[in-house]
Amino acid sequence: MNRHHPHHDVIVAGAGPVGLFLACELALAGCSVLVLEQAAQADAPMKRLPFGIRGLSAPSVEALARRGLLEQLEVPRRLKHPFGDPARMPAPPARRQIGHFAGLPFFDEDIERARWTRRLPGSLDTSMLSEMAELESVLAHRAQALGVTIRRGAAIAGVEQDAGGVTVRAGGELADGGMTYSETLRAGWLVGCDGARSTVRKLGGFDFAGTEPEFTGYSAQVDLADPERLPPGRTLTATGMFFQSQPGFLVMQEFDGGAGHGATPPTLEQVQAVLRRVSGTDVGVSALHAASTWTDRARQATRYRRGRVLLAGDAAHIHAPLGGQGLNLGLGDAMNLGWKLAATVQGRAPDGLLDTYEAERHPPGARVLDWSRAQVALMRPDPGARALSAIVRELLQTRDGATHVAGRIWGVDTRVDLGEKADAHPLAGYSVPRFELEDGRRVDDLLRDGRGLLLDFGGDAGLAGLASGYAERVDYVAGPAREQLGISALLVRPDGIVAWAGDDEGCPAGAEPALARWFTPL
Missing domain, CATH: 3.40.30.120 (Glutaredoxin)
Incomplete structure (x- = not known):
């Protein structure tokens, strides 16, 4: 079936959190938006707890609050422990761990929050646990309420742009089980939020520069034939690391140069073989319920815009999911781009406004990639990395070290380079403090x-x-x-x-x- 649809202001490729949040921002400003998502169904096991757990940093928490979305998330309020029943976990340590760098913990009592002088009484949490499935659901409902059309099961097959807009060819099986279709769509702009394997990035001719992986990561929910062979918590080994949050919920890293990562989920046999190699045991896997792989490949688009095609989220930058930086980086892209692209669409943007998107978002993307690379360097299973890791562990146990790393991970110290004069106000470029007016409004x-x-x-x-x-x-x-x-x-x-x-x-x-x-x- 061939179909043709009317012109949209913006087509967003990808219905993950970044694409949906961007669609919300555009629609809030009055743009007509179509979201195309290749997957036919929104739900997936890896988006639900415990593997769907995601940490939201301060800028993301603030962005969601400023659009009235934070209060709609129930998981952060009811999630007392990130991996379910605390009774099934080992006894908590005497000091309260509140984060990590390359698996090395830092603790709440070591963080000197008084240094963060822009945070007022009543400020929102610096970090918050959320669930990917719920976040996507809340954003999807918000987008539809604002008039956004979301079409699932729609894979992009072609992109052509000219001076007046972008033509997109899409096709696939409709999410409601309908017939296979193809369609030609026309929009003023196209934004690729379609993930690490972004079709928009490839068809748009963007360069994607960076470094190749050192390890393959595995997330797997399994039944173990002999669970007593694996200790709980994080265990470093001669070939990598494995982490068992609760029986059968595993995260593994094998330093194999990324050889185990593929487009399809790993099989039971593959998961068992990797687990045995990494753990050094002959533990057996009797059932595999869900699994995925990932790597520490670190790449970034050299440009975030080519003509009328732009990139955001994982389509613009990929790295190891260490410390939960990827989602927050992508939500920051969407928040930054949405109002600027909307003003451009509607002909009310000052000269050069859209160019500030790349200027402001490319540098923090590069910093996060280096932050990820630094963690991988500490996690290598070799004597040099182990020695360096011991030093970093000591630094994280100091107030200066813990406060610095926490501020970076939680985005508390994030400042946008506005290109202002050196005498600009010290607050310029920072997220606005949570001022409360005397009438109670924030x-x-x-x-x-x-x-x-x-x-x-x-x-x-x-x-x-x-x-x-x-x-x-x-x-x-x-x-x-x-x-x-x-x-x-x-x-x-x-x-x-x-x-x-x-x-x-x-x-x-x-x-x-x-x-x-x-x-x-x-």
Whole structure:
């Protein structure tokens, strides 16, 4: 069956969290969005607990809160232990582990949170556990409520772009079990959020540079014939590592150069063979319920945009899933890109606005890839890595070491390079603190509609007059806050990033160029 569909503003390839979040951001700004997803069904065993567990860092937690989505997630509220029944786990250590770097723990009491001076009383958690399946479900419902069309079982087979838009050929089996179909779609823009094997990236001609893998990782739910042969927790071995969170739930790493990774899930025989090699035992696997493989391949698109085709999430950058950085990096891409692409689609973007997406998101992607590579270097099963690992373990037991690593992993210290002058306000480029106005409203509430925000604690008449010229783009809110950090006013972009801040009353002169840079006047 051949079908033709009307023009869309944006086609998003991929209905994972990044693609769905981007679709929500675009639709919130008034764009017509079509999401194409190759998989016919949304649900999959590896998206559910325990393998579907994902850590959300501070920027992701804040982004979801600012769109009213965080409160819809039930798993973070009820998840008392990431792997189910704590009674089935070994006794907890005397000190509370709160994270790790390359499997090396850091502890809550070693983190000096007072150094994070931008975090106000009432700030959201710096990290939060979530489930991939629930996150996708919440985002999908939100997208559909905003008018986004989601078509599953639709694989992209061709991409052609011209000066006026992008033509996409797609086909497959409909998710409702309908007949095989093919269709030609037309949109102004195409964004590839279709994962590590991104078809959009390949068809769009993007370069994908980086390093090849050193190991194959395995996540598997199995029945063990003799479970007593494997200890719980994390065990380093001569060929890699295995981690048993609870009986039968395994994560393994074998330093084989990535040879075990393939497009199809591993078989029972493969999982058993790897487990025996890594553990050095003859443990038996009597049943395999679910399994997947992954590697530490670290690659990044050299450009995030080619004409009218853009990349976000794993389509733009891949690395080992160590420390849960990938999902957060992708959600950050979506939050950054959504309002900029929407403004471009609607012809209200200042010159160069869309170019700032790559300029702002490529550097943090490169940093995360190096962060991942550093962890792999510590995890190698050789004497040099073991010696270095012992030193890093000691550093993580210091307040400086634990605070630095926690701040990096949780994104607390993340700052967007706005390309500003050296004398720009110290808060510019950071996520806006969770200011609470004296009337009880928080910044989260004021950013729900995805517009810019000019927050004026002093009620300056000049700022009010300036804001009136941007009333269709920026909300002006005046009133004192319970804690103002010495700031009299600030401009916040739709993605929650502080674009400008002023320390003195009567500062419309400083706000005017910032408004003009990020928004167009009426």
